[in-house]
Amino acid sequence: MCFRNLPIEFDGAGNARLREGVADPYAVTVAEPKGYVRPHDGPGAMVAPPRLRDWSIDPVTRVAGALAVHTVLDLEKREAVEAHSQAMLFRGYEVILKGRDPRDAIDISSRACGVCGGVHSTVSSLAIEQAFGICPPPLGVLVRNLGEVGEMFYDHPLHLGLLAGPDYSTSIVSVTNPELVTRAESTRCPHADVHGFATMKDLMDALNPLTGKIYLESLEYTRVGRIMCMQMYGKYPHPSTLVPGGVSTTISTSSFNEYYTQLGKIFDYCKVMAATWDDIADFFLEANPAYEQVGARPTNMIQTGIWDDPEAYDATYANCNEWGDRRWALPGIILDGELRTTRLTDINMGIEEFVEHSYYDDWTTNGAPRFATDPLGNPISPYHAWNKETIPRPEGKNFKEKYSWDCAPRWDRQVMESGTYGRMWTTALAARTQENPFLDATGDGLRITLPRHGLPETELNWKIPDTLNALERNRGRAYAMAFTAAIGMNCILKAFEYWRKGETAVSTPYKVPKDERVAVGFWEAGRGYLTHHLHMDKGKIVNYQINTPSTWNASPRDPFGNPGPYEEAIVGTPILESVSDDDVKGIDVLRAIRSFDPCMPCTTHMDTGKGVIVREVNSCGCTLE
């Protein structure tokens, strides 16, 4: 059974329908937000009150954008007992895009993210080509894949090296847990032969900001990723060559040759980073098994899949389950660690967005929804993206009312996380991937073979972790680089084949249709899930909705009272610092948050009533509207 909460069932032919006899299948019964209850009453409450400390981080640094987190730490139990995640900025892309030529969405939506704008351009072009009824030629699909492989090599190194890495560096650990630094001095690195650091102390030194070898190398590798993007897109960030039906880049033999040269450099970096994060994760977990609970939450994930098979992808919604299933990284829903579905129509059907605790008005009170079904007749909710309207309403001043510019997306009314590790997880659980000599999905993990470069050919094995927690997110992200490189290798070899056969077209002609069209682009960002839902008519956009991985991950509580993924991951996180209460830095809470690689709109504060900007930045605003 795919759906547990929404009354959706399937007939014998696999067609979805609403269960008969349910009067209001998408009714929402608002519940009290779930949260920590301070024991004001009851025996002993006044005798031994808990040693609680309100602890707010605003802004959370070393994340992309403006995120505030408000927690309550119980210093007696040494754990976080309450959390609220606040996205601090309204961006209004959906409002900006209304009434525009749909092709504008490719360039404008790209600006939603200052880290990886290419993913937005790509998913936008996917949505538009679906609406236009066109399909790129095979090499156009592969060029897009290769560009997106390059983009991941901008995103992942900067997160592991510059944003999350310092949390495990000597400079930070020596303040929060000096005993771990002492232990690190006498601990040999199991993978010293790969990364070259003899002791864990050497490795942790290499994570130090600005001076550490890994920090500096990671900064340099973001450059390699950008060069790979530029070989395919001509320009990066914010490529202007992604178009409906392919790319407008002038591709030559040297484009592929130079790309291949850069990919070769990446192989060794991937081997080193997988070894590095294996050693870091294992060292912390062995030193104190309680690190397993830092950032832990249920294994519930949603992924939309990325990297299309040029022989399967036809851009249609009608066949999205078939071409989605041929992606190198599979879409999927994982609930309690079990793979529930890989069908994009199931994923799309179950999506709803709620604004009970967000600074928006509920649009469902404005009459009947535009669409009761998707284009194939599958039921969709009034809260679905195709029915959504973005109506900013920055009112409500406390956590019981409204407290975030982020919405609360849910699938089948359940709290879902997304991540780069999530697409490895779905692919591994499905135990299938494109035929690829460099990659094998084994059911319990992935076997990745990276060719020889400076380092010898290396087989890496990523195993699905028992617990989804901060260290495993980071370890997974390190292995995701190898996963991505293996896919890049496979794609470039296929591109060479098409090139040799003379199938060199990378785009297809099109006309902008004037009738009503509904479409969706499914793709993934560095952090996972990415959709753009498009409704157009008379050649203009009627409605455009962007939904990103951090929209899911950073979400506030939903109307049913359930906290979002960051909030879930923080609550229960132990405070493992070996310092006095007054010296607690909250590093474990920060590790929990940063392990998601949050992508929020940057440190900007806008009074939407007066349009006053206090500080001007142009930023990554993936999370928001």
Place this chain on the structure above:
Amino acid sequence: MTGPVLVGGIGLPWLRDLDFGTQFIARIEHERWPDGVLLEDLSYAAHRVLHRLQEIVPTKVVLVGAMPREVDPPGTVRRYTLDLTPPPPQEVHERLTEAVGGIIDLDHTLAVVRHWGAFPADTTVIEVEPEDRAFGLGFSNAVERAFEEVLRLVREEIGAAEVSG
């Protein structure tokens, strides 16, 4: 062989006066400039600008942008020779972590590029004090009036530089 003279604009798209650097370059790039002068939009994150400067190794850099310092009236043009002493490492680290998250900011660029020593000794910054920072296109009257003065200063800087062919 010496490197080029780089005139770089840093702006924030669609934010009126704050997009001055980008729009300045767009307006002047089709005029005649001496050989060896590069005009580029550098409206991207600080470390990306660092990598670009490491590639082209300019002999002189002129950076143009609008910066709200809020000590001068709108439209005020400030020109200064950049002191190449970088800020403290902690500040560089904080600015860099914002930059890799996608923030475009002239001060971030000045900090990060100085830390890695990629500015030439002859580096000048020309800033305009903005007035209108709302979403939209076009400058406020005060900033529009400053345009010619900024152009004059850029020409003066290029004229003073030894431009190679």
